[in-house]
Amino acid sequence: MKKKINPTRQELLKLKKQLKVAESGHDLLKNKLDSLIQEFLSRVKEFQSLRTEVEEKIPALLMDYLKAENNLGAGKMDALTAHIPEAELSVEKKNIMGVKVEEYEFKNLDEIKETPFSEKSGDYNLEKSKKKAYELLDKLLKYATLEQKIKLLAEEIESTRRRVNSLEHVYIPEIKESQKYITQKLEEKERFERTVLMKLKDFLN
Numbered sequence: 001m002k003k004k005i006n007p008t009r010q011e012l013l014k015l016k017k018q019l020k021v022a023e024s025g026h027d028l029l030k031n032k033l034d035s036l037i038q039e040f041l042s043r044v045k046e047f048q049s050l051r052t053e054v055e056e057k058i059p060a061l062l063m064d065y066l067k068a069e070n071n072l073g074a075g076k077m078d079a080l081t082a083h084i085p086e087a088e089l090s091v092e093k094k095n096i097m098g099v100k101v102e103e104y105e106f107k108n109l110d111e112i113k114e115t116p117f118s119e120k121s122g123d124y125n126l127e128k129s130k131k132k133a134y135e136l137l138d139k140l141l142k143y144a145t146l147e148q149k150i151k152l153l154a155e156e157i158e159s160t161r162r163r164v165n166s167l168e169h170v171y172i173p174e175i176k177e178s179q180k181y182i183t184q185k186l187e188e189k190e191r192f193e194r195t196v197l198m199k200l201k202d203f204l205n
Helices: 008-072 072-079 107-113 124-204
Strands: 089-097 099-106
Touching: 008 124, 089 107, 089 124, 099 124, 107 124
Parallel strands: none
Antiparallel strands: 089 099
């Protein structure tokens, strides 16, 4: 790098400006990284709590459903649930410190919950599984939303960390090294010029 540098005062001034911009950018990115990590940890804590709750309730729901299917048969189960509308989602894009994330919501949750079976199932297990499933719907959607946010935040943290490290350990040290090189060359030039002037003065005297 030193061989490519023209050791002039103009180049030194240019490097000083570059260093100021680089150090300012480093501080901004470091602050962003700290904020991203705090946000990430907060989301992870929320996700872990929600995951524990969901994982505790899903086995009981599935057990009730399987009992109902065993009592009624797969064909009857399909017939009972066939007319229940499929879930429709709305997506809202949001920005978290430069990270584009998506917020999901059910557009027809009330319609799904209010739709009865096509006929009385006569099976208590199916009614229980239906109730438990509806209680979990919002949590499962929130679970998916949080999982997506955590993934995107983790990717942004890694990208920002690389940029911080590049500035801190590569770009800024290179600028400082170049500044030192130019300063040394300018000092050597000044010493040489003074020596020449002194010898010239002695010669003229």
